[in-house]
Amino acid sequence: MSDPTTDPSRRTIQRYTPNERTNHWVVAIVFVLTAISGLALFHPALYWLSVFLGGGTWTRILHPFLGLIMTLAFAVLAAAMWRFNKMEPRDWQWLRQGRDVVNNREDRLPEVGRFNAGQKLVFFVFVVCMLALLLSGIVIWREYFSLYFPVGVIRAAAVVHGLSAFILICAIVAHIYAGIWVKGSIGAMTRGTVTPGWAWKHHRAWFREKLHATHPRPRSD
């Protein structure tokens, strides 16, 4: 039997447009560079990561600019995805059934729209952390901005920056694993499409929306 998620003969549903996919991968690539350069300065055990950007000094120089590019690219992506990430009542039910979620018992869960509650939570963690990183990062950016802030604010910003970077990196690790775990998700972000079965299984409410958008229901009332 052919793999239903990759069988080319099957009709597929578009999940992300080429622009959205480009946007996502710009964020992802720049995130990796930003995280590597930040982690190099975060703990001596990771200072060796500075080789990837050409040494400690280049790491110090490039990191804040990479961070700016990443936050900008993320802002565009987040604006496009915002309306799909509003929490709804069924999302809270979904979260309460966390055990069913992690054990792949999806049939017991409430129907899911374009994004499930886990994805929505991760989305908001991203938004908050990016904002915190941007603001605190500017304060600790010695070359251009630190001179405008008193030392107490700089120290607090360093703590906020490290903490929000930690939370963001953990959230990204979870985000990446979720992509591997739910088979077919990576294809959604590389080829842009998913199979109807994938949509039906993981995002049934969204699947129905898509169906009724292509086959409008005659008004019965």
Add this chain to the structure above:
Amino acid sequence: MALQSLDIVRRSATTTSSPNVRQAQTGTVAKLIDTTKCIGCKACQVACMEWNDLRDEIGTNIGAYQNPHDLTDQSWTLMRFAEYENPDKGNDLEWLIRKDGCMHCADPGCLKACPAPGAIVQYANGIVDFHEENCIGCGYCIAGCPFDIPRISKRDHKAYKCTLCSDRVAVGLEPACIKACPTGALVWGTKEDMQQHAAERVEDLKSRGFDNAGLYDPPGVGGTHVMYVLHHADQPQLYNDLPADPHISPAVSLWKGATKPLALAGIVLTALAGFFHYIRVGRNEVHESDEQAAARETERARHE
């Protein structure tokens, strides 16, 4: 300042021991700055420029003796002048002059904050030295220092501060500023000797009516290897905001303390949680039955 050295007790961003078989067998060193003897002639400032080959930009006169206005990458020491009207002495004017510069803390906040391995070291003799060839110019040391000492150069974007003439001290000479001081306000020796000398000075000052004279060797940073004799040791802030109780800020300890290894462990655990979820539960896959269900649903929608 870089020197091959076998007496490094602490090294920034380094988790293992640095070479330190050489110990400070005759005790650690200290510079004693006796503000009560200082006449503000700035010979020490000039000696520092000369020995270290530093020349600051010619600044502007703002109607005070202090010049330059602040420490810079070219001015590692600076006389700070304060005019104090002493209310206990009928508002007599006192000219409080303090030679500012790195205090060479026993517990240096700059070193604690620095993320670049070996950019800051502490020698067994107590000197805290910046090795600029390892410095990446991030400025964390500025945030870590309780005395606002390090300065980043606009030319090379490295951090600079007083070396306590580590190059001279390493070959048995006294720092250049000490050599230049004409009044004996700057004294050099082992920390123990300097504490003793200071005690004699304090006694003398008390006998002359300076009841609050005392030694400034702040315990919050483990003591310092640059110490002051002050006429008003009870109010160090009179001397151009010399901190009364300097210590590494709790924010810096939080930023650079146990939270870092814990955070790394947290990231690794998150990744491991994913890995073991994969091993124990496995992937969430779409089956042919799901595709058929989706197809049925599509058919229904088409005929509705």
